[in-house]
Amino acid sequence: MASALDSDTPRSSGLVSAFETLSVQTATGSCRDGTLLRQVECGAYTAGTPEESCQRIGVQLCSNCKLVKYCSKSCQIAHWKTHKADCKSPYMSTSWTTSWDREGRSPAFVTNTEDPYSNFGRPIYVWGNLPAMDCINVAKNEGDKVVSLDLNLAFVASGDLRNMMTTVNGLPEEYKGKCKILLNDLDSVVSGRNTAILFILLSDYGLEIEEAAELCLHLQYSASLTQEQAKYVFGRIADLFSGGEMDGCHKEIKLRGGGTLYISFDDVREIVDMITSRYPISKARRSMDSVMLAPSRRDYVDRYLFALHPPHRVGEMRLRRTGVLLPFSASTGHFTEPNRLLFDGSGEWLNPDSASQLSGWDPRLVIEAGKNNGCSPDDISGCLFFFVKQAFMDFAKRVQRFQLDIHITSTNAITLPKLIEQRRGHLQHFSLAGFDRIETSNVMDYIMDIHELIGTWAPMLNRGNKHATLLLSTMNWLAWREDAQAQFLGKRGPGLLRPIMERCASYLDLDLQRLTQRANNYTPKFLIMLQHLDSFYDSSQSFRDYCTYRDLSGADKRHGLVVKATNSVIPRGVGWPLSIQPTKMPPYSKDDWYLLCCLGRVHGHERFLELGVGK
Numbered sequence: 164m165a166s167a168l169d170s171d172t173p174r175s176s177g178l179v180s181a182f183e184t185l186s187v188q189t190a191t192g193s194c195r196d197g198t199l200l201r202q203v204e205c206g207a208y209t210a211g212t213p214e215e216s217c218q219r220i221g222v223q224l225c226s227n228c229k230l231v232k233y234c235s236k237s238c239q240i241a242h243w244k245t246h247k248a249d250c251k252s253p254y255m256s257t258s259w260t261t262s263w264d265r266e267g268r269s270p271a272f273v274t275n276t277e278d279p280y281s282n283f284g285r286p287i288y289v290w291g292n293l294p295a296m297d298c299i300n301v302a303k304n305e306g307d308k309v310v311s312l313d314l315n316l317a318f319v320a321s322g323d324l325r326n327m328m329t330t331v332n333g334l335p336e337e338y339k340g341k342c343k344i345l346l347n348d349l350d351s352v353v354s355g356r357n358t359a360i361l362f363i364l365l366s367d368y369g370l371e372i373e374e375a376a377e378l379c380l381h382l383q384y385s386a387s388l389t390q391e392q393a394k395y396v397f398g399r400i401a402d403l404f405s406g407g408e409m410d411g412c413h414k415e416i417k418l419r420g421g422g423t424l425y426i427s428f429d430d431v432r433e434i435v436d437m438i439t440s441r442y443p444i445s446k447a448r449r450s451m452d453s454v455m456l457a458p459s460r461r462d463y464v465d466r467y468l469f470a471l472h473p474p475h476r477v478g479e480m481r482l483r484r485t486g487v488l489l490p491f492s493a494s495t496g497h498f499t500e501p502n503r504l505l506f507d508g509s510g511e512w513l514n515p516d517s518a519s520q521l522s523g524w525d526p527r528l529v530i531e532a533g534k535n536n537g538c539s540p541d542d543i544s545g546c547l548f549f550f551v552k553q554a555f556m557d558f559a560k561r562v563q564r565f566q567l568d569i570h571i572t573s574t575n576a577i578t579l580p581k582l583i584e585q586r587r588g589h590l591q592h593f594s595l596a597g598f599d600r601i602e603t604s605n606v607m608d609y610i611m612d613i614h615e616l617i618g619t620w621a622p623m624l625n626r627g628n629k630h631a632t633l634l635l636s637t638m639n640w641l642a643w644r645e646d647a648q649a650q651f652l653g654k655r656g657p658g659l660l661r662p663i664m665e666r667c668a669s670y671l672d673l674d675l676q677r678l679t680q681r682a683n684n685y686t687p688k689f690l691i692m693l694q695h696l697d698s699f700y701d702s703s704q705s706f707r708d709y710c711t712y713r714d715l716s717g718a719d720k721r722h723g724l725v726v727k728a729t730n731s732v733i734p735r736g737v738g739w740p741l742s743i744q745p746t747k748m749p750p751y752s753k754d755d756w757y758l759l760c761c762l763g764r765v766h767g768h769e770r771f772l773e774l775g776v777g778k
Contacts, residue, residue: 190391191370191378193489193548195497197391199377202537203545206231206246206492207238220537221492228255229541230474230491249491254468254476261465261687269685271462283463284454284515288322289356289505290384291523293636293737293769294759295325297333298602300732303741304630310338315597315625317345319576320604323383324357325523328558330600331567338565343592347572347579352513354573355434356382356504358412358426359400361569364559365418368399372419372563376555380548382504384520386451386486386512387444393500400438404431413588420563425589428573436508446510447501448486454512455483463516466694469687470671470761474541482544488520490538490545519764521547525738526758543762568592576606580619598623600732601633608639613713614721617774621722626776632732633724633774641768644709648768649700650693660696667692667699670753698749698760698767706770715772724774733771 190197195208195216206225208216221232223239228250233239239246253259263270298316301309318327327346334342348354363370364379381388382396404412411429418424464483468476478491487495505513521529521543532553533539533546540546561567570589574582583590601620607613617633625631641647652659668675671692678689710716710726718724734741738751738759749756749767759765 191374191389191395193377193381193389193493195494197389199373200489200493200548203232203490203492203542205234205238207233207242208494208496216494222537224539225250228474228477229539230477232492232537232539249477249481252477254480255473257473259469259473259476261469262461263465263685264687270466270690271459272466273685273690283457283460283517285511285513286515287350287352287513288515288518289353289513290518290520291323291325292518292764293523293638294525294763294765295329295523296602296634296733298326298330298600298634298732299333300741301333301335303731304632305628309340310335311340312599312628313341313343314599315343315345315593317347317598317601317620317623318604319345319347319579319601319620320606321346321348321357321602322353322604323523324360325554326602327569328554331561331565332554332557334561334565336561336564338561340566342565342567344567344569345572345579345590345593345598346569347574347576349573349575351428351430351573352433352437352507354428354571355404355431355437358424358571359396359403359434359438359504361424361571362403362416363396363399364555365422365424365562365569366416367419372556372559373552376552376559379555380488380551382502384488384547384551385498386447386502386505387495387498388500388502389497390500393502397438397503404435404438415589418562418567418569419559420565420567422562422565422567422569425568425570425592427571427588427590430573433508437503437506440503440506440508440510442501442506442510444499444501447506447512450506450510450512451486452484454514454516455486457516460516466687466690467764470691470695470757472541472757474539475543475762478542478544482520488544488548488551490548491542492545517764520544521762522764524550524763526763527755530758576603577610577615577619580623583623595622596624596626599625599628599631603633603635605636605638607635607713608637613715614717617718617722617724621718621724621774624724624776629776630731631776632727634733635772635774637770637772638766638768640706640709640770643712644705647702647705647709649696649702652700663696663699664692667696670699670756671695695760695767698756698765700767701745701748702768703744710772718774719777723777725777727773727775730771730773731775732773735771736767737765737769 192199194200203221205217205219205221217234217238219234221234223233225231231246305312327344360379360382364375378392412426412431414426416424485495487498489495529546529550530540532550536549538545538549583593601623606616610616620633624633645651649663665675673688673692715726718726729742739745740750760767
């Protein structure tokens with residue numbers, strides 16, 4: 164039992180929810196009747212009209228799968244015939260194993276001559292692959308003074324919106340300064356998606372903030388929409404980009420509260436093709452399935468599933484099949500229109516098969532948000548639905564309350580400072596030496612000379628703010644240093660690797676002695692342990708050697724910036740303490756390691772660097 168709520172309570176009255184009560188003006192919500200989803204619904208729905216389904220809140224949790232909630236025992240019994248397939252799924256068994264293990268063969272990622280962590284599908288991430296970052300971190304930097312400070316923030320290779328939203332949501336509610344944000348990405352599809360979502364969320368066209376937030380989370384993460392959602396969204400987005408096929412999109416849009424969304428990028432042909440396309444939902448689903456459920460990638464998916472708790476396995480596979488981000492109890496049958504922001508103009512799925520809606524967020528925070536809205540921690544999709552909705556709402560409310568402008572561009576991160584220097588278009592609102600934070604994502608992974616990146620952006624930092632910081636990150640530095648990976652220790656001596664294997668095995672609840680006695684080292688347990696070894700390996704010396712090799716210490720003499728010995732904005736590694744270098748890896752509990760590294764797909768070798776303006 165999850166709650167003491169009366170099982171006869173209808174959805175629209177007396178909800179215990181983190182979301183405020185608002186008058187709904189449209190039918191663009193997630194529920195079958197078009198209303199907003201504020202708590203987990205009763206799972207007893209039918210394939211027919213909304214009137215034939217239960218309209219109450221779920222208060223009783225299925226004791227076996229812990230994924231579906233019901234308003235009453237009678238609804239649970241009535242729904243068992245449908246629910247049985249999930250509740251008794253093979254994935255729910257603690258003895259479930261991978262396809263290669265069942266079939267007695269080597270896994271494809273071992274026999275494949277390509278990179279064993281290679282992606283399948285389109286090589287573009289329209290979702291994040293690292294937890295969102297607060298790029299100001301007020302408490303550790305500007306502190307109380309930030310309330311009255313004017314701030315200029317640059318996200319020069321933004322990917323999606325998560326870092327910008329998290330940063331703005333980290334500002335105090337009483338912030339009174341003027342905030343200008345530069346949001347750039349080289350990929351015109353990414354920039355076009357960001358523009359469309361911000362336009363729906365922040366422009367005042369009849370949707371209340373909660374309605375817009377719920378709609379935008381589906382635009383960001385769901386492969387299909389309801390008919391009402393699609394009808395509302397794509398007419399407005401088409402108007403936004405109309406006439407831009409030849410000359411690009413150069414517009415100024417007034418936002419809630421009086422701020423401005425400045426849009427300026429030259430190539431909108433692909434995003435226009437996407438939003439004006441006419442392929443049916445059947446084609447979109449076939450395309451998504453061909454990537455997310457590709458038979459040739461079964462071993463890659465199984466490798467991820469094997470380390471998960473059974474309910475999380477079931478939830479992952481449901482999300483791969485439906486593509487709709489909702490609580491597990493919720494029906495997806497009324498999501499019958501393709502989300503054209505996740506498919507190209509011909510209906511081809513944009514994401515690689517490794518893409519995950521969860522990877523852009525901290526699963527620990529996601530689960531807490533879910534609990535606040537009656538969601539079981541085992542229903543990670545439901546938790547993520549409520550978390551992302553709240554993040555969009557908080558962001559929209561701050562935009563409405565703050566003096567905040569957003570400038571969207573789509574150009575190369577290296578050439579962007581030159582456009583600012585030339586005061587090109589709406590970039591005239593920015594000036595040299597004016598940015599308080601410059602977040603460069605992992606651009607450093609894709610250029611040979613790191614000083615090309617640092618040198619172009621160093622003059623843009625606000626030297627009058629001692630906390631001004633250039634933020635760098637790297638995910639691919641291992642390719643430069645063989646000793647960056649734990650398995651390197653095995654070449655230096657088998658005894659060096661043993662303590663790391665023991666700690667990893669203890670976190671995975673594996674018997675290391677039995678594993679290493681097996682002649683077949685392709686057993687799932689052994690391979691999963693090898694996959695996660697890097698998160699238990701202290702590679703700090705290897706990373707210092709990497710930084711020396713790339714001459715990061717030269718930033719002081721060449722650009723007047725200092726590599727911070729201790730980060731003050733973002734921890735050096737995902738989930739690490741901010742102010743100290745961990746002495747034992749990973750620097751968090753077994754439960755946190757599971758959520759971050761197994762469920763959230765953090766590898767453990769991601770690193771973040773900060774270059775400051777000095778004293």
